[in-house]
Amino acid sequence: MAILVTGGAGYIGSHTVAELLAHKEEVVVMDNLRTGHAEALQGVKFYEGDIRDRSVLDRIFGENEIEAVIHFAASSLVGESVSEPLAYYENNLLASHTLVSAMVAHDVKKIVFSSTAATYGEPKSIPILETDPTEPTSPYGETKLAMEKMFRWCDGAYGLKSISLRYFNAAGAHMDGHIGEDHTPESHLIPIILQVALGQREHIGIFGDDYATADGTCIRDYIHVMDLANAHWRALEYLRKENASNVFNLGNGTGFSVNEVIETARKVTNHPIPAKVSPRRAGDPAVLIASSEKAQTVLGWKPQWGDLETIIESAWKWHQSHPNGFAAK
Ligand SMILES: NC(=O)c1ccc[n+]([C@@H]2O[C@H](COP(=O)([O-])OP(=O)(O)OC[C@H]3O[C@@H](n4cnc5c(N)ncnc54)[C@H](O)[C@@H]3O)[C@@H](O)[C@H]2O)c1
Numbered sequence: 176m177a178i179l180v181t182g183g184a185g186y187i188g189s190h191t192v193a194e195l196l197a198h199k200e201e202v203v204v205m206d207n208l209r210t211g212h213a214e215a216l217q218g219v220k221f222y223e224g225d226i227r228d229r230s231v232l233d234r235i236f237g238e239n240e241i242e243a244v245i246h247f248a249a250s251s252l253v254g255e256s257v258s259e260p261l262a263y264y265e266n267n268l269l270a271s272h273t274l275v276s277a278m279v280a281h282d283v284k285k286i287v288f289s290s291t292a293a294t295y296g297e298p299k300s301i302p303i304l305e306t307d308p309t310e311p312t313s314p315y316g317e318t319k320l321a322m323e324k325m326f327r328w329c330d331g332a333y334g335l336k337s338i339s340l341r342y343f344n345a346a347g348a349h350m351d352g353h354i355g356e357d358h359t360p361e362s363h364l365i366p367i368i369l370q371v372a373l374g375q376r377e378h379i380g381i382f383g384d385d386y387a388t389a390d391g392t393c394i395r396d397y398i399h400v401m402d403l404a405n406a407h408w409r410a411l412e413y414l415r416k417e418n419a420s421n422v423f424n425l426g427n428g429t430g431f432s433v434n435e436v437i438e439t440a441r442k443v444t445n446h447p448i449p450a451k452v453s454p455r456r457a458g459d460p461a462v463l464i465a466s467s468e469k470a471q472t473v474l475g476w477k478p479q480w481g482d483l484e485t486i487i488e489s490a491w492k493w494h495q496s497h498p499n500g501f502a503a504k
């Protein structure tokens with residue numbers, strides 16, 4: 176039986192596909208290539224299509240024996256979600272409703288889902304536990320939380336078992352350098368810093384240096400994309416063994432400020448990486464750090480590439496060999 180990966184041509188999706196293949200899983204990918212890249216996929220059956228299109232979903236579930244779905248397909252920019260909330264309710268909540276309806280109709284009862292630290296909003300305490308209050312401060316976080324809740328109700332009604340994985344900040348690239356992050360336009364901190372080191376940008380803008388942190392810049396928990404990928408495979412194994420729904424944070428449990436990330440990137444790239452302070456970005460909490468103890472205890476997951484220098488080195492290797500992303504090949 177195969178695993179259907181929605182959004183499998185995207186950044187975290189393609190790395191997870193590689194991890195699933197390494198564990199000898201059979202993989203089918205569905206992606207509309209809005210932000211993903213067909214070039215990021217090797218050795219899988221690929222359907223170019225949209226999860227909002229029920230007819231394509233029926234075709235995929237009809238043509239393949241799907242055991243479980245790993246669901247990455249979504250819109251995921253916090254700022255954009257504030258200016259275009261309806262687009263986020265459509266591509267995240269309504270699209271997932273269509274996907275889950277098709278799953279129920281085709282008797283597929285397992286889903287691993289990309290949730291986010293953005294479900295917590297401004298954290299009440301650090302590190303953040305799964306049991307902490309969820310009060311999203313953006314339509315992005317709100318739609319992801321609504322999806323988590325929809326899955327939970329579907330467990331009671333249809334026996335759909337879901338694992339919601341609340342990722343903190345995904346970063347880095349596959350250790351063999353064949354895939355990595357390629358978003359246009361890029362909004363994430365580490366790839367933008369590395370574009371400065373490549374000479375593609377003049378400087379990195381630091382979004383605010385007046386936060387209540389040691390150096391005034393925001394603190395985030397950066398987690399290697401291959402560690403995230405491994406957690407998806409473990410979540411799948413958990414569903415197979417326990418047949419129970421659950422929710423897990425995925426982070427390293429260590430926070431780095433924007434200044435510390437830039438400083439580490441200077442060391443890795445040997446480039447001065449000029450930085451300029453610019454105004455705060457709306458909706459950015461000062462500090463987000465995960466407690467991933469639950470994932471470690473219950474899933475047996477342990478980050479292998481948690482060190483920030485290692486994360487940035489792997490990203491640097493990818494960006495140097497693919498300065499224009501997949502298009503350059
Ligand atoms: N990058 C992060 O740090 C981060 C953190 C927390 C959660 N997430 C979540 O992880 C998931 C993957 O994030 P990413 O950074 O890899 O994003 P991405 O944009 O690289 O990947 C998303 C993929 O889904 C596809 N897609 C989007 N809407 C679709 C639709 N309606 N039908 C079919 N395909 C569709 C896109 O083409 C893309 O390939 C998202 O759900 C995101 O919300 C990401």
Ligand SMILES: O=c1ccn([C@@H]2O[C@H](COP(=O)(O)OP(=O)(O)O[C@H]3O[C@H](CO)[C@H](O)[C@H](O)[C@H]3O)[C@@H](O)[C@H]2O)c(=O)[nH]1
Nearest residue numbers: 251291292293343362363364367380381382393433456459
């Ligand atoms: O040019 C930049 C880009 C980012 N930042 C800062 O760097 C930190 C990290 O920003 P990213 O945009 O890389 O990541 P986010 O923390 O905003 O978002 C990530 O984590 C969120 C959860 O909080 C969501 O899940 C989202 O999808 C995911 O990309 C933030 O403090 C941001 O203000 C800058 O200073 N300059």
